[in-house]
Amino acid sequence: MTDSQQETTVLTSQDLAPAQPSSQLLQRYQDSLMGVFGTPQQVLVRGSGARVWDADGREYLDMLGGIAVNALGHAHPLITSVLTSQQATLGHISNLFTSPTQIACAEKLLQLAQAPAGSAVFFANSGSEANEAALKAVLRHRQSSGKGRILALEGSFHGRTLGALSLTHKAAYREPFGELIGGVDFLAPNDISALEAAFADDDVAGVILEPIQGEAGVKPIDDAYLLRVRELTRATGALMVLDEVQTGVGRTGDWFRFQAVADGAAQPDLMTLAKGLGSGFPVGAMVGFGPQASTLLSAGQHGTTFGGNPLATAAALATLHAIETSGLLQNVQQIGAQIATGLQAIPQVTEVRQYGLHIGVDLADIAAPDLVTTARERHGLIINATGEKTLRLAPPLNLTVEEAELFLSRLTSAIADLTASQATSTASKDHS
Structure with missing residues (x-):
């Protein structure tokens, strides 16, 4: 040496x-x-x-x-030991390869989300990146379906990258950057009449919303509203995207907030996760429910160099294990x-x-x-x-x-x- x-x-x-x-x-x-x-x-x-x-x-x-x-506080011994041992074994391999931790973490998320057969996970590095992936999936659907509008909610916060910012309502975050992604309309939260009116012309490609708006002050979206979004998107072929970056991974007392709504009846097409998923290690994820949602982005249409690497998915696996077993x-x-x-x-x-x-x-x-x-x-x-x-x-x-x-x-x-x-x-x- x-x-x-x-x-x-x-x-x-x-x-x-x-x-x-x-x-x-x-x-x-x-x-x-x-x-x-x-x-x-x-x-x-x-x-x-x-x-x-x-x-x-x-x-x-x-x-x-x-x-x-x-999610597990600072310097949790399990996270510390798993990250240390993983780094000593295999830290990063790029998206040209996979690893046991990446596969096991995806399987665990699908199990906890009670996702149907044909569901799949895409790993990213943050909540904004997970929402970028979801938005790209919605844009692919918008292009193929010919439907032009994407609905988000007033008070929403989905991130600060360009696509996520296009879905974020606060003017102070958006206006300094001029024109963003077009075709996004913001609706008043929990206003079912306004929601139904937005679907009247059958031109909605997708709806993205947080089940509880964190940056707005921990303000919930009513169960009835979430269920109506699910009904309307199914009836019209639009996508329902739930941003569970803050609410997911046990934060609200369920693995994911949508599971508390009518026994999971508001299960979305796409769900985004991050924050607590890695207990401080940067990791995000997009979960596609069912084969149609999980194949919206095909090979070469999206990617990430760091996302889902052995360290990130080891941290996420350890976090999920600790929450489940403790x-x-x-x-x-x-x-x-x-x-x-x-x-x-x-x-x-x-x-x-x-x-x-x-x-x-x-x-x-x-x-x-x-x-x-x-x-x-x-x-x-x-x-x-x-x-x-x-x-x-x-x-x-x-x-x-x-x-x-x-x-x-x-x-x-x-x-x-x-x-x-x-x-x-x-x-x-x-x-x-």
């Missing part, structure tokens, strides 16, 4: 990127990275379970989970209900939308972004604001009873702290 090989075997990430105080690291960030995210809130250096530590040694309870990504679907339901009950007892909380550990919280009298800052800086709590008065929670699926109580305690203290600060500020202004 050469000296360079020996050195490589003993190097760690800390050797390559030694720790410094947060202030120095944030300055280096601003000097070297593009500002598309603004200035990061903290520099995080370590995690364990539902807790993380910053470069200055402060500990936080992570109730956002990397935005619904860290009773985490039940834990998600129980801990989610515990958190919802505690939140409803807080006077400043006006509404709680809780679906497993996918939770939206509406507030009165205080601004959600201010609460996020106060909770993080003064009470060691990581939460997320999706609007001026709305919080989103997406903690690890293995959150414990004790951690849920700690969250409620820290959030209550943060609200009291912020309310007191606002009262003092108001009194000071009145006095002056």
Whole structure:
């Protein structure tokens, strides 16, 4: 073994990127990275379970989970061991070859989704990429069927790549880039009359929607609406695409959200997944239900170099195994209900939308972004604001009873702290 090989075997990430105080690291960030995210809130250096530590040694309870990504929390021993052993065996092979983990992961997803014979999976690297694949499938169907329109929903978020952005409703995300993919119409969520009117001319190629809109503040699409979408798409030959990037892989207490709708009667033609699928390792997937949906894209019409590589699918397999064998679907339901009950007892909380550990919280009298800052800086709590008065929670699926109580305690203290600060500020202004 050469000296360079020996050195490589003993190097760690800390050797390559030694720790410094947060202030120095944030300055280096601003000097070297593009500002598309603004200035990061903290520099995080370590995690364990539902807790993380910053470069200055402060500990936080992570109730956002990397935005619904860290399904098993930070540094889960199973994920760590599987990724380590897989990298030591076979890390990447390109899409010219396959691997046992890729095949087994696809089979497991089809089993958990209760997909019919002839169903199949396409692996990608992210939710946006999974939605790009789904959109390309819909565009193929649009071309072959001659139907021109694709329906999405107001309040939707499907990603920031060009195709996914075309399906994302928020004007601030879309308008800076001019013309996107044409023929996309946005409908009001849960308005069945508007949905039926959109199908009246028999010109709809596909409908894509999230069963619960995460970026909009964890807002559900009614079961009746989802079932009507399924009826209309079947009757007209249009495709139904469910974006379960946030809601899939146990987040809501079912493997996939559509399974909670009339015993799976809203099973789509295509379903997209990512976020929690790899417990922090980048992996996305598009699931085609049945042979027709699974053959919309033929050889050479789509691809990815990294998607579905041995590391990504090993991480996904380990995640699915841990959720299945550790009773985490039940834990998600129980801990989610515990958190919802505690939140409803807080006077400043006006509404709680809780679906497993996918939770939206509406507030009165205080601004959600201010609460996020106060909770993080003064009470060691990581939460997320999706609007001026709305919080989103997406903690690890293995959150414990004790951690849920700690969250409620820290959030209550943060609200009291912020309310007191606002009262003092108001009194000071009145006095002056």
